[in-house]
Amino acid sequence: MSEHIFRDLPLFAGLSAAHLDAVRVGMMPVVLAPGEGLFAQGAPAKRFFVLAEGRLKVTQVTEDGRQIIVRIVHPGEICGFAPALNRDTYPGSAEAMVPSRLYGWPSSRWEAVMGAAPSLTFSAMRAIGRKLDEAHTRLREASTTEAGQRIASVLLRIARETGEETAGTIQIPFPLTRQDVADLSGNTLHTVSRIMAAWEGRGILVRARRRVIIADLPAFEAIAAGT
Amino acid sequence: MSEHIFRDLPLFAGLSAAHLDAVRVGMMPVVLAPGEGLFAQGAPAKRFFVLAEGRLKVTQVTEDGRQIIVRIVHPGEICGFAPALNRDTYPGSAEAMVPSRLYGWPSSRWEAVMGAAPSLTFSAMRAIGRKLDEAHTRLREASTTEAGQRIASVLLRIARETGEETAGTIQIPFPLTRQDVADLSGNTLHTVSRIMAAWEGRGILVRARRRVIIADLPAFEAIAAGT
DNA sequence: CGTATTCTTGACTTATATCAATGTCGGTGG
DNA sequence: CCACCGACATTGATATAAGTCAAGAATACG
Structure with missing residues (x-):
């Protein structure tokens, strides 16, 4: 078998x-x-x-x-x-x-x-x-960088490990709630929500329920690196 | 040889x-x-x-x-x-x-x-x-506990690994500056200094330059555990 | 004995947690 | 098929822990 x-x-x-x-x-x-x-x-x-x-x-x-x-x-x-x-x-x-x-x-x-x-x-x-x-x-990162940078860094690493490219955007191919992202980056759900909402406004991220889709990879990398 | x-x-x-x-x-x-x-x-x-x-x-x-x-x-x-x-x-x-x-x-x-x-x-x-x-x-600990608890936890772990007991106190047998403790616990030098000074006042720690000496182990364990 | 390192302490600022409320999606069952 | 409910998400107001800036004291060391 x-x-x-x-x-x-x-x-x-x-x-x-x-x-x-x-x-x-x-x-x-x-x-x-x-x-x-x-x-x-x-x-x-x-x-x-x-x-x-x-x-x-x-x-x-x-x-x-x-x-x-x-x-x-x-x-x-x-x-x-x-x-x-x-x-x-x-x-x-x-x-x-x-x-x-x-x-x-x-x-x-x-x-x-x-x-x-x-x-x-x-x-x-x-x-x-x-x-x-x-x-x-x-x-x-937990003790030296600020919240946004940590979130970007975590998402970027996962995207690099497993991300799937579709029409210029990179999607993480499994569901990740805001709470999951918070637990991964050492933040509260609220902080994550605020920061990711801001990124959506700047067109860096695409809003999706339980999914993370990176629209602007270079911008994302800049944030992860500390701008 | x-x-x-x-x-x-x-x-x-x-x-x-x-x-x-x-x-x-x-x-x-x-x-x-x-x-x-x-x-x-x-x-x-x-x-x-x-x-x-x-x-x-x-x-x-x-x-x-x-x-x-x-x-x-x-x-x-x-x-x-x-x-x-x-x-x-x-x-x-x-x-x-x-x-x-x-x-x-x-x-x-x-x-x-x-x-x-x-x-x-x-x-x-x-x-x-x-x-x-x-x-x-x-x-x-970095993302869920506060500074004092993290410091106590780090010092306690090192003391358990290598501490030497002398006259009821436990000493870490190698020099550790406040800066080292900060770098170990994810804090600034200042926060560490303030918190350790407070512990000295309560008789939990003995003041010593580049040395860490725990005077009241039970109290220390309580702090590390989150009081 | 002076100089460098280590440590302390105070005033101020800020990032982020907490509290609280509301909004939105999507699946389930009537 | 639609309405409802629960899970997920947003957003604002407020509180606070801990960082930053700044100055100075204590100890070690050459």
Whole structure:
């Protein structure tokens, strides 16, 4: 079954038959509807996953109910890698933003699956490293740049990762509410709404419910860079 | 030479003679005076390191000259792991806070050194993972908690990692200026100074130049947790 | 002993959160 | 098919935390 995922996922490309067999042990497919949770912050980290199709958001909540979006998981990426951190609970919650398809393994298989091929390990390590890099960028921006710049920077990064160009505009191909943007950029919903409304007025952004469409990329890049 | 480092550093514990030999290839000792730089942001990532003794701070600067301390490197930790991110320049600058001793390898040896023992790879991965976790915590705090809480949280984490208890007080065993604390917690020097002065008045902190000494740990923990 | 670094403190300003209300879209069920 | 309801979004008024500007004091170091 699911022979195709090994062709679909770059992460598993070029493995020998023996290693593929090792990877397959304990592997289970998972399907999620929009808004459905995959795992919850603080829950025992029973499994780790690779996203085959769709989009997830990983969030963390503070005691007082505030939320931030820690990362957005794109197809082909690993998530739930708590085993790598040597911890037994998930540091955040994961939830599908759109219909999603993934594959999961018991945490106990982490070293076996990673060990099946060194390239897999380095790939996972690079993925974690990139996340670290991104987290540091956001951290630096959080304390040194103002709200508008942070919002532009976050949207620009997502647009670069996954944006789809249509008639000169770039659209982020999955729904992002104003609240999501706020949680991504460390602002309140209100501030985000005000700033994005201003950009609409200047023709930089196109107004759309639960969607972000960049109309004037150069202007957007200028804002992200600090004008 | 330097046979002892393999006993001193937990990272290299329990390796076979053959693997130790592999690790030793291209290895070079480095000594740094306080304030001396190890590598600079944007420079070609020629080497990666393990800190044997001392303390480093890794910083990033924005175009407009603002700075944040991305992490503090403690003895036994890996730094300069740009190769793991598949990038050829350092994302930040590293500088010794106190006299420091380390060992470096050419970046080209990354996979070889990591491959010398799987345990080493997983150790490095855990180290990166922990940094990611820490970055997310700081990111969450940056946008949801107020200045005093962030300062307390940062100092508390460092104190837990490395603090030394003396006569009921806990001292962070390396110099930390108010500016350092500001760069660590995402504040200005002034805000940090005001808040720490207030804590001194309440007997929670002991005043000391370039040093942080926690006098009332429970009170400090309460502040970090959000009172 | 003087000079540089580090730290403190005050007055003022501003960005952004908070509070509060209203508006708009889009799906669901009658 | 239309009306309603809930989710999502806008907008204004106000409050406030923390940044900026500015000056000066304390400590370390050569």
